[in-house]
Amino acid sequence: MFAAYAARIDRDQPLNGLDLGERPEPVARPGWTVVNVKAASLNHHDLWTLRGVGIGEDALPMILGCDAAGVDEHGNEVVLHSVIGETGHGVGPDEPRSILTERYQGTFAERVAVPSWNVLPKPKELSFEEATCLPTAWLTAYRMLFTKACARPGQSVLVQGAGGGVATAAIVLGAAAGLRVFATSRDAAKRERAVELGAEAAYEPGARLPHRVDVVVETVGAATWSHSVKSLRPGGTLVISGATSGDRPPAAELTRIFFHELHVAGVTMGTKEELSGLLAFCAATGVRPVIDTVLPLDRAREGFEKMNSGDLFGKVVLTV
Numbered sequence: 001m002f003a004a005y006a007a008r009i010d011r012d013q014p015l016n017g018l019d020l021g022e023r024p025e026p027v028a029r030p031g032w033t034v035v036n037v038k039a040a041s042l043n044h045h046d047l048w049t050l051r052g053v054g055i056g057e058d059a060l061p062m063i064l065g066c067d068a069a070g071v072d073e074h075g076n077e078v079v080l081h082s083v084i085g086e087t088g089h090g091v092g093p094d095e096p097r098s099i100l101t102e103r104y105q106g107t108f109a110e111r112v113a114v115p116s117w118n119v120l121p122k123p124k125e126l127s128f129e130e131a132t133c134l135p136t137a138w139l140t141a142y143r144m145l146f147t148k149a150c151a152r153p154g155q156s157v158l159v160q161g162a163g164g165g166v167a168t169a170a171i172v173l174g175a176a177a178g179l180r181v182f183a184t185s186r187d188a189a190k191r192e193r194a195v196e197l198g199a200e201a202a203y204e205p206g207a208r209l210p211h212r213v214d215v216v217v218e219t220v221g222a223a224t225w226s227h228s229v230k231s232l233r234p235g236g237t238l239v240i241s242g243a244t245s246g247d248r249p250p251a252a253e254l255t256r257i258f259f260h261e262l263h264v265a266g267v268t269m270g271t272k273e274e275l276s277g278l279l280a281f282c283a284a285t286g287v288r289p290v291i292d293t294v295l296p297l298d299r300a301r302e303g304f305e306k307m308n309s310g311d312l313f314g315k316v317v318l319t320v
Contacts (some may be wrong), residue, residue, distance in 0.1 A: 001025055004300040004318070005063045006050050006101075013174065014050035015304055020297075023063055025166065026105065026113035030283030031090040031185050033116045035311035036071040037076060038128040040107040042303050042316040043136045043165060044244065045099065054102050065107035065318075066100045069122055069131035077122040080114055081133045081272045090115025099136075099269065104155060108300060110320055120276060123283035133289035133315040134278055137165030141173055141217070142278045143270035144239040149215040153178030156213040158231050160184050161220040162194040162202060163313045166241055170288045171197050172215040176287045182209055184224070197290065215239065225249035229256050237263040 007019040025033050046064045049055050066082040082100050085091045100114070101105045114253060122131045143153045144166075151174070159170045162185040174181040174200025183194040183202040187318065191202035203209070205224055212233040219316075221243025228238055230253070257264065282288065292314040295303050303316040 001110040002297060003063045004065070004297060005108070005263035006046050006055070007061050009050065009055075009057060009060070011051045012319040014053050014300065015308060017050045018064075018301060018304060019061070019268040020300060023061070023105075023109060023153065026111055031116055032113050033119050034111055034113050035068065035070045035072050035073055035119065037107055037109060039067045039320070040065045040068045040178065040318050041132045041136075041296075042307050042318070043067065044307065046101070046241065047308060049101050061123055062101055063107075063112075064101055065109070065112075067132050068112055069128040069263045070106035070320075072085065072119060076118070077124075077128075078119045079122045079275070080135060081118040081120060081275050082135045083269050083272075084115060084118065086271065089117030091104040095104050108297065108318060113234065115269050118272070120272070120279065121227070122148040123279050125283040126279070126288075129291060129294055129317045129319065130282075130289050131279070132317060133165075133291065134282070135275055137315065138169040138173070138289055139270040139278055140241050140267055140296070141166045141169035142226055142272055142281075144217055144241060144267045145170060145174055145177070145179070145215070147274060148238045148239050148265040148272070149266055151177070151179055151215050153220045154180070155215065156180040156182065157215045157217060158182045158184070158209065158213045158228070159194075159199070159217045159243070160205070160224040160228060162199070163187065163310070164219055164244070165315050166219045167217065168197070168314050171199050172287060173281075173289060176281075177197065177287055183215065184227075194290075202235070212236070213251055219243075220245050223244035229253040229262065232260070232262050234260040235262070235317040236260075237265060239265045239267055262315045291317055294319060
């Protein structure tokens with residue numbers, strides 16, 4: 001079957017490790033389901049894999065892709081939950097959780113095998129292209145806002161780095177849930193787009209906000225960390241799920257964190273139950289993932305180049 005996969009690791013030039021071509025069909029095993037992929041979406045996790053983060057040379061070649069929507073062996077339209085081993089289903093109770101492409105082949109292929117427990121019904125209201133955007137970036141934003149930060153209608157949220165998958169999801173989901181959303185971006189067009197999607201206002205990174213906020217959604221890391229901490233009201237919550245600009249900020253702001261009794265919470269993905277809630281939320285409200293580009297699988301390299309350059313707003317989707 002045709003697939004986009006990591007053939008080698010290159011920490012400095014990750015796209016050098018990306019190959020497109022034939023790979024073996026997924027192997028059926030007890031408790032697992034083979035899904036015919038209709039659409040899959042890119043995440044920064046795929047670039048990190050090409051850099052060798054969370055994977056070694058001994059695991060290569062590895063089909064990339066965490067997210068997919070497709071049709072199962074019974075003809076049902078489905079969405080895949082990307083975290084394998086969260087409950088032990090399909091792998092046994094002693095295996096630690098992993099994300100597709102860390103231990104098991106990913107979704108950038110014509111077919112993928114996952115534990116049957118990881119398969120959810122796709123709401124008829126969502127297209128395959130829309131549904132595949134949800135299990136990683138949008139699920140992460142959903143968990144950040146509503147599970148970890150416990151954000152409630154009327155509260156205010158700062159989303160750093162508008163344009164990225166998680167940041168875009170946080171803007172749309174927050175606005176739909178009645179939150180006052182502020183966003184930042186270095187790019188004027190991305191700031192304008194953030195407002196169109198529901199942000200009350202958008203600013204350049206580091207700008208002073210109209211007031212301190214209840215929650216900060218942080219995916220940028222070192223470049224915005226200090227601003228994120230300083231933007232929180234006393235007792236506020238900073239939720240972090242990424243560090244695209246690096247994980248070593250010049251100032252940790254520890255004094256401000258303990259003096260103002262701030263909460264700092266980390267998020268990686270989300271649970272199957274949260275994904276089910278997110279799917280239902282989108283189906284019921286009309287909220288839809290923001291898609292930057294849709295490409296056929298054989299043009300996957302173009303999608304990777306867009307993500308690697310940061311020249312996108314929303315998700316890149318590959319169709320099969």
